[in-house]
Amino acid sequence: MAQLFEKAEKIYPRRVSGTFRNLKWAAMIVLLGIYYGAPWLRYDRGPHVPNQAIFVDLAGQRGYFFGIEIWPQEVYLLVGLLILAAIGLFFATSLLGRAWCGYACPQTVWTDLFVWVERFVQGDRNARKRLDDGPWTLEKIGKKTLTHAIWLVIGALTGGAWVFYFNDAPTLAEGLVHLDLPASVWSWIVALTLSTYFMAGFARENICKYVCPYARFQSAMFDRDTLIISYAHERGEPRGKHKRGDSWEGRGHCIDCDSCVVVCPMGIDIRNGLQFDCISCGLCIDACNTVMEKVMLPRGLIHYDTENNQEQRFGALRAGQLPPKGRMRWIRPRTVFYAAIMSLVGALMLGAILLRSETDVNVIHNRSPQYVRLSSGDIRNNYQLKVLNKTHFDRSYDIAVDGLRPKNIEMLAAGDVKVSAMAVPANTVGEFRVQVITAPVGAGRTPVTFRLIDRSTGKVAKHASYFVQP
Numbered sequence: 001m002a003q004l005f006e007k008a009e010k011i012y013p014r015r016v017s018g019t020f021r022n023l024k025w026a027a028m029i030v031l032l033g034i035y036y037g038a039p040w041l042r043y044d045r046g047p048h049v050p051n052q053a054i055f056v057d058l059a060g061q062r063g064y065f066f067g068i069e070i071w072p073q074e075v076y077l078l079v080g081l082l083i084l085a086a087i088g089l090f091f092a093t094s095l096l097g098r099a100w101c102g103y104a105c106p107q108t109v110w111t112d113l114f115v116w117v118e119r120f121v122q123g124d125r126n127a128r129k130r131l132d133d134g135p136w137t138l139e140k141i142g143k144k145t146l147t148h149a150i151w152l153v154i155g156a157l158t159g160g161a162w163v164f165y166f167n168d169a170p171t172l173a174e175g176l177v178h179l180d181l182p183a184s185v186w187s188w189i190v191a192l193t194l195s196t197y198f199m200a201g202f203a204r205e206n207i208c209k210y211v212c213p214y215a216r217f218q219s220a221m222f223d224r225d226t227l228i229i230s231y232a233h234e235r236g237e238p239r240g241k242h243k244r245g246d247s248w249e250g251r252g253h254c255i256d257c258d259s260c261v262v263v264c265p266m267g268i269d270i271r272n273g274l275q276f277d278c279i280s281c282g283l284c285i286d287a288c289n290t291v292m293e294k295v296m297l298p299r300g301l302i303h304y305d306t307e308n309n310q311e312q313r314f315g316a317l318r319a320g321q322l323p324p325k326g327r328m329r330w331i332r333p334r335t336v337f338y339a340a341i342m343s344l345v346g347a348l349m350l351g352a353i354l355l356r357s358e359t360d361v362n363v364i365h366n367r368s369p370q371y372v373r374l375s376s377g378d379i380r381n382n383y384q385l386k387v388l389n390k391t392h393f394d395r396s397y398d399i400a401v402d403g404l405r406p407k408n409i410e411m412l413a414a415g416d417v418k419v420s421a422m423a424v425p426a427n428t429v430g431e432f433r434v435q436v437i438t439a440p441v442g443a444g445r446t447p448v449t450f451r452l453i454d455r456s457t458g459k460v461a462k463h464a465s466y467f468v469q470p
């Protein structure tokens with residue numbers, strides 16, 4: 001049968017050490033530390049309120065992030081956060097290329113961890129290849145079983161950590177120890193364990209190549225001053241094997257050792273130019289620098305650079321001049337544009353957080369009937385009020401209506417019981433019926449504003465509505 005797709009060759013990245021490998025280890029430790037540790041941070045919000053610093057309380061329909069508490073009505077804050085994250089990513093990409101992909105993307109971080117486990121148990125690149133190509137001996141079965149067992153444990157820890165963000169972490173941990181958790185929590189843990197195991201253990205670079213949409217469109221954020229991984233073609237070519245003591249006259253510095261290829265987690269040869277698969281991890285730089293040190297040539301045959309710098313260097317060399325020192329242009333129209341949008345969205349969000357009210361009021365005018373003419377000749381309009389008390393304390397509110405001179409305002413709680421103030425317990429929504437009575441002052445709609453005055457703080461919440469008269 002005709003083969004529709006080329007079979008993906010398994011990649012066996014070789015161990016490498018150097019500056020960028022160390023950076024990747026540091027990023028992995030910090031990011032995994034944050035992921036696993038964050039649900040355990042506590043933040044005192046007072047009695048009867050969750051004290052988990054970062055907590056998505058699905059049952060209580062609330063999100064907590066340290067001192068910020070987000071109600072479902074404030075979902076625009078999450079939208080703002082997503083916009084900020086997206087523009088932040090565009091900004092970083094326009095400056096540093098695919099630094100996110102190479103150092104911080106969860107797919108990269110977990111794949112790196114899984115490859116480290118594989119290497120720890122089965123050995124480096126050649127040993128792993130030999131093991132895969134060899135028959136199923138007891139040693140192979142043992143090593144493979146141990147590798148997959150550790151992967152599954154990491155997968156379970158990953159899924160286990162995720163559910164802590166949606167439940168009180170210490171309580172959930174106790175439930176986990178006693179295997180006493182709701183089925184929904186178990187199903188999330190199992191789903192995330194298996195997806196981590198599959199994505200980092202098997203799919204690996206194929207997620208970046210074929211699944212991730214960001215890999216496809218991020219070239220739109222690149223320009224000629226974006227940092228990319230570059231092979232100094234003019235210095236490396238013509239390449240060829242080199243023996244100790246051989247002359248470097250008439251040849252390039254690349255000794256065609258393939259070290260840069262075998263360490264690449266994407267399995268590409270950067271000497272063929274920048275490719276869409278390259279995640280800018282810098283491991284080929286470390287590999288080549290090690291080789292250059294061994295053959296006593298300057299480091300940097302492969303390096304981070306920009307297209308503009310490369311072009312200027314080529315131009316100078318062609319003209320027989322000394323190549324200029326490369327420079328980064330951080331401030332460019334594109335980066336300024338992204339920074340401006342980020343600042344704007346950030347300022348809007350900060351303003352929204354600082355100015356958010358403790359009370360929200362929503363007023364709905366009753367439509368049937370729109371008004372009632374009383375036997376006294378006065379006109380009455382009815383309203384439904386929803387009062388959201390976002391504080392952790394019970395509150396009572398007085399009411400005033402601006403734009404009219406009401407003769408009377410009556411507040412009715414559940415069961416149409418008249419009340420002298422609207423009492424709303426902490427963290428809840430109170431529902432009331434309000435009747436506004438006034439002498440006739442003219443036909444049509446009169447705009448009015450409802451003012452709710454918090455009896456304990458004097459703070460005011462407002463909502464616009466209207467009063468209808470015949």
Ligand code: SF4
Nearest residue numbers: 254255257258260288
């Ligand atoms: S590691 Fe450096 S010297 Fe070796 S093949 Fe790659 S570019 Fe050439």
Ligand code: SF4
Nearest residue numbers: 264278279281282284
């Ligand atoms: S070519 Fe180099 S920077 Fe690009 S993915 Fe491979 S090792 Fe990383």
